[in-house]
Amino acid sequence: MSISEDIKTRLSDALIDGDADLAEETTVEALQAGADPVALINDVMIPALTVVGDQFQAGEVFLPELMLAGDAAQRVSKHVEAAIVAQGKTTESKGTVVIGTVMGDIHDIGKNIVVTMLKAHGFKVVDLGRNVTPSTFLTAGQENAANVIAMSSLMTTTRPMIENTINLLGEVGARDQFKVIVGGGCVTEEWASTLGADGYSPDAVGAVELCKKFSARPS
Amino acid sequence: MRSNWLSEIVKRAQSGPYMKEGDFDLKLTRRIKELVREKGIKYDATNLCPTDDDMADRVWDAGLQLFVEMGAYCQSTERCIKFTRDEVLEILGLEPGAVTLGTGKDAVVMRHRGVEDPQRAIMHSGPTGLPSTEKYHPLILLSCAQEPLVDCLGAGSVSTYFGEQILPGTPLEIFGARRDASVAREAVRMAGRPGMHINDVAVPLTCAGKMAACDPQAGLRPSDAFLVSQMVELKTDFDQLSRVAYLKNVDMVTVDLMTPLIGGVGGAAPGTAIVSVADHLLGAVLYDADYHMFSLTHLHYVNNTDPLGLWVESMVGQALARNSKMVALNDIYVVSGPGTKELLYECAAGAVVTTVCGFNMQGAGTTGGFFPDRVTGLEARFIAEVSRASLNLKRADAAQLVQEILPRYQATITNPNRGRPFNEVYNTETVQPTTEWLDMYYEVKEDLRRIGLKLA
Numbered sequence: 001m002s003i004s005e006d007i008k009t010r011l012s013d014a015l016i017d018g019d020a021d022l023a024e025e026t027t028v029e030a031l032q033a034g035a036d037p038v039a040l041i042n043d044v045m046i047p048a049l050t051v052v053g054d055q056f057q058a059g060e061v062f063l064p065e066l067m068l069a070g071d072a073a074q075r076v077s078k079h080v081e082a083a084i085v086a087q088g089k090t091t092e093s094k095g096t097v098v099i100g101t102v103m104g105d106i107h108d109i110g111k112n113i114v115v116t117m118l119k120a121h122g123f124k125v126v127d128l129g130r131n132v133t134p135s136t137f138l139t140a141g142q143e144n145a146a147n148v149i150a151m152s153s154l155m156t157t158t159r160p161m162i163e164n165t166i167n168l169l170g171e172v173g174a175r176d177q178f179k180v181i182v183g184g185g186c187v188t189e190e191w192a193s194t195l196g197a198d199g200y201s202p203d204a205v206g207a208v209e210l211c212k213k214f215s216a217r218p219s
Numbered sequence: 220m221r222s223n224w225l226s227e228i229v230k231r232a233q234s235g236p237y238m239k240e241g242d243f244d245l246k247l248t249r250r251i252k253e254l255v256r257e258k259g260i261k262y263d264a265t266n267l268c269p270t271d272d273d274m275a276d277r278v279w280d281a282g283l284q285l286f287v288e289m290g291a292y293c294q295s296t297e298r299c300i301k302f303t304r305d306e307v308l309e310i311l312g313l314e315p316g317a318v319t320l321g322t323g324k325d326a327v328v329m330r331h332r333g334v335e336d337p338q339r340a341i342m343h344s345g346p347t348g349l350p351s352t353e354k355y356h357p358l359i360l361l362s363c364a365q366e367p368l369v370d371c372l373g374a375g376s377v378s379t380y381f382g383e384q385i386l387p388g389t390p391l392e393i394f395g396a397r398r399d400a401s402v403a404r405e406a407v408r409m410a411g412r413p414g415m416h417i418n419d420v421a422v423p424l425t426c427a428g429k430m431a432a433c434d435p436q437a438g439l440r441p442s443d444a445f446l447v448s449q450m451v452e453l454k455t456d457f458d459q460l461s462r463v464a465y466l467k468n469v470d471m472v473t474v475d476l477m478t479p480l481i482g483g484v485g486g487a488a489p490g491t492a493i494v495s496v497a498d499h500l501l502g503a504v505l506y507d508a509d510y511h512m513f514s515l516t517h518l519h520y521v522n523n524t525d526p527l528g529l530w531v532e533s534m535v536g537q538a539l540a541r542n543s544k545m546v547a548l549n550d551i552y553v554v555s556g557p558g559t560k561e562l563l564y565e566c567a568a569g570a571v572v573t574t575v576c577g578f579n580m581q582g583a584g585t586t587g588g589f590f591p592d593r594v595t596g597l598e599a600r601f602i603a604e605v606s607r608a609s610l611n612l613k614r615a616d617a618a619q620l621v622q623e624i625l626p627r628y629q630a631t632i633t634n635p636n637r638g639r640p641f642n643e644v645y646n647t648e649t650v651q652p653t654t655e656w657l658d659m660y661y662e663v664k665e666d667l668r669r670i671g672l673k674l675a
Contacts, residue, residue, distance in 0.1 A: 059519060062482035064248040064490070071245055104387030104424055106294075106450060109483060109518070112244075156350045156591075157376065157424060160384040185521070185589065186350075 003035045008044055015048035015076070018068025024075045037083035040076075041122065049073055049120030056113075057205045063113065070116040093124040095215025098140045099150040100128030101184075102161035107154040110184060110204075114150065117204045123211060134165035141169075141178050147215040150207065152184040159186050163195050179214035183207060225464055228505055231300045232293040232457070240454075243292045243299070244484055247452060250288060251490040254281040260489035260534075267529040268572050268618035275334075275537035278489075282496025282538065283307065286453070291501050294450065295457040302504055310504050316544035318509040320371055320472065322442045325407075325414035327370045329510060331544045332577045334537050335613055340574050340606045342368055343418055343548060343581035344599030345403075346375030348514065350591040353377050355641045356399070360406035361650050362596035362641070364415060368603035369596070373581070374403035376421035387424040393431040396423040400438035417443040418474060418512075426461040433469070444472035447506045452484045452494050455505060463506050475502025475511045481527050482518035488527045491515070492534040499535075499545060512581065514550040521587030522554045524565040525632050529621060532569070533576045533614075540577030549573040551582030551602060554631065556593040556638025558656050561628040563663040566598055568624045570605040571672070575617040580606050585638070592640040597652045597660055605667070608674045616671075623670045 007030045014023035030040060052069040055061040084091050097118055101108045108130045118125045126144050128136055132151075141149050149169075153159045162182050169175040181199040182192045183206075192200035199210040238246075254260075258277040263269065283304070290301035316331040320341070329341040344363040351359055356377050364372050377399055378385055385395040400420045407415040417439055420432040429445050432438050439445070447462045449455060466473045477498035485491035495515065502508040515523045515531060523532060532549055539547050551569035555562035566583050573580065582602045585593045609617065638644070644656040652660070664674050 059482070062486045063480070063484060063518065064252060064486040067245060067248055067484075106424075106456075109451060109480065112241075155424075156378040157385055157387060157422060159378075160386060 003030060003039055003043060007033070007035065011040070011044050011076070012048040015045065015069055015072050016052055018065055018072050020068070020072040020075045023072040024079065027076045027079045031079060031083050037080045037087070038089070040080050045073055045076060046121060053117050053120065053205060057203060063109070066113065066116055070120060073120055094122040095147040095211060096124040096126065096144050097148045097150055097211050098126045098128065098137060098144060098146040100132035100137060100152070101130040102151050102153045102158055102165065103131055103133050104161060105153050105155055105158035106130050110154070111152040113204045114152070114183070114207045117208050118211060121208050121212070123215070134161065134168040137165050138168055138172065138174060142174065146178055148181055148211050149178045150181045150211070152182070153187060154185040156186045162187070166195050166197065181207060181210045181214070225460065225467070228300060228460065232296050232298055235290060235293070235298040235300050237298050238292070240292065240294065240297065247289055247494075248484045248486065250285060251485050251493055254285060254493055255489045260492065262488040262527070262530055264526050266618050267526055267621050268533045268575060268614045270614045272541065275534060275541055278492050278534050279496055279538035279542040281493040282500060285493055286497040286500040289453060289497070291505055292454040293456060294454055300505065307500060307504055311543055314503065314544040316546065318472065318546055320416035320442065322414035322440070325412045326442070327416070329546055329548070329579055331546050332540060332579065334540045334577055335575055336540070336577060337610050339610060341370045341579040342599065342603040342606065343371040343373060343579070344369045344596065345373030346594040347373035347419065347421065347550065347581065348552070348584045348588045349375060349586070349594055351375050351377050351594070352591055353379055353381070355592045357402050357406060358645070358647055358650055359592065359594050359641050360403055361409055362645060363594070363599050364406045364410035364412060365650070366596045366600045366603070369599050371416040371418050372403060372407060373418045374399050374420040378422070385422060387428070392423050392425065392428040396420055396428045396432040397434065397438060400432035400434065404437055414442070416472070419444060419446045421446070426458050426465065429462055430465055439471070441470045442472070444474045444509070446474045446476035446512060447508070449475070449477045449498055449501055451478055451480055453497055453501055455501070460505065467507065472509045473506055475499070475506045475508030476514060477502060477511070478514045478516065480516060480518045481523070481531060488530045492531045492538070495531060495535045496538050499539060499547070503545060510546040510548055512548045512550055513578070514552065514584070516552050516587070520554055520632055521552065521589070522565070522632065523552045524569050525629070526625065529568060529572050532573050532578070536573055536576030536578045547578050548581050549578035550584055551580070552584035552587070554587050554635035555628065556586045556590060556636065557595045557598065557641070558639040558644040558659070559636045560659050560663050561631050561636050562598060562638060563601055563660060564624055564628040566602050567605050567663070567667055568621050570602045571609045571612070571617050571620050571624070574606040574609040575612050575614055586635070590637050590640070592642070593638055595641055595645055595652065595656070597656060601660060604664070604674055605672065608672050620670065620672060624667070
């Protein structure tokens with residue numbers, strides 16, 4: 001069953017406002033009224049979170065709005081995914097991204113923003129946190145059959161660990177298993193290309209676009 | 220700091236409430252939003268240096284309330300280290316309000332400054348937060364240390380050791396730390412100021428690396444300092460607390476480094492001001508800091524000279540000045556680079572506001588910290604001069620001046636002029652600014668005089 005305009009508007013507004021309680025309540029109401037859970041994801045959640053992401057990128061809203069919208073989306077997802085399973089269907093991930101801040105680097109705000117945006121766009125995200133060793137990236141990538149390994153470094157002193165990780169993937173013959181994207185304060189496009197990274201983005205929106213591109217199934 | 224107090228902190232870090240870090244962030248951001256509303260903290264883009272004492276006190280109250288409610292998050296144990304309001308106030312009551320930095324004739328006393336305080340701000344400079352190359356690092360440090368108005372030097376960081384990348388936690392980190400410490404020591408000696416306080420060696424990212432920079436002859440001494448970092452926002456770990464243990468036991472100066480983000484967990488300017496006060500309290504209570512380095516930057520642009528940043532600095536400075544005896548140091552961070560007038564105007568705006576609002580000075584963190592070798596002593600001289608010229612200003616005067624200065628650089632914040640590296644704006648033989656860079660400096664000074672700043 002299609003979703004009523006009223007529900008669409010209320011759920012979208014609740015997500016954009018980061019009102020997790022209202023978003024959850026509206027989702028339950030929509031599902032009880034017979035709304036298609038997949039349509040809730042594609043027609044409401046992703047567009048609403050894209051709005052917040054774009055506003056964040058434009059400096060119109062800040063990190064709290066992004067965090068709260070992400071939290072509201074997680075609360076909504078719990079109900080939507082349960083409804084999909086109950087219908088005997090499976091949730092379809094846009095792709096799997098293993099992400100972390102490289103070894104030695106304890107800064108993770110930028111990486112966390114990317115995580116929020118990727119989840120909002122329907123990716124399965126394996127967040128390894130900060131101070132992640134090259135072998136941890138490799139293992140997590142293989143265990144999760146990741147499409148993309150995403151690495152971030154804020155400082156010039158930790159930036160070489162990106163190169164070390166890419167080198168390790170090559171040494172063990174796993175480089176072709178993943179697309180590697182990089183970012184962070186000290187990382188430039190020029191430097192990324194000299195390492196043989198598959199993609200570079202200076203911001204979260206660009207990182208999502210790269211993951212979409214690298215996770216797309218052949219049509 | 221009493222050793223048993225640090226033991227108590229470690230104990231609380233292991234027994235405090237358990238919380239996933241993401242949940243801590245969410246709880247923190249929600250509570251900050253509520254406090255902004257409850258305390259009625261309002262940003263006004265037309266007045267970046269407010270004279271509202273009551274609002275400054277409300278920012279302080281909100282920061283104190285936030286710190287007591289949330290505590291400090293220990294990333295090592297995923298637990299919150301909590302303190303009662305009485306404990307926090309008792310510790311604040313013990314703040315001496317001043318610290319002696321350096322030795323002998325080069326020693327200076329950096330004090331807690333009040334709002335519109337006539338006593339001068341102490342000036343720190345150096346490539347703090349900015350990468351330098353091995354080739355130009357010694358000259359950059361000398362260019363700062365030789366400036367007569369600069370009181371203290373930050374050694375900054377070089378990311379290579381004889382061309383090899385320094386990786387944290389490796390032997391090269393130890394070599395790099397010792398090399399950078401000796402280069403800084405040599406810079407202050409060559410400047411004829413051997414007792415000048417050195418406020419950090421930034422290349423090591425581990426406690427062991429910091430400790431390796433200490434050397435009574437060729438490295439850092441007890442009269443020098445290391446930065447003990449907070450992770451944004453209100454977070455610490457055992458590696459940082461171990462630095463405190465070391466610093467206190469060898470009687471070195473402890474600096475609380477906080478790097479709150481405008482647009483980060485605190486959100487817009489009011490929330491960022493509140494969490495910044497809470498960050499200062501973390502540094503006082505957990506680190507027993509001798510002074511506090513406030514390194515505020517915008518989440519997108521990595522500066523603090525935009526209107527939001529200037530307002531936050533103004534409110535945080537006033538809140539601390541009116542309600543504590545903390546010795547506060549503001550780190551002026553700009554998007555522009557050397558060899559540009561925009562850099563000087565950004566520095567001027569930051570120095571005017573923060574001098575009047577109770578801070579000591581550090582700067583400049585140029586190019587948002589992204590471009591190597593883009594620091595010179597000339598902008599440090601300029602900041603110190605502007606700060607001195609601001610000593611007799613009232614807040615309303617400062618607010619008016621900043622509104623005049625802002626249009627001279629504001630449009631470039633989103634499209635910055637990163638300037639040129641040290642070797643293109645300084646003569647590397649004489650370690651003096653080029654005529655072109657000096658001319659810009661004189662032109663900007665003259666322009667600031669025209670709009671009312673009484674520069675010498």
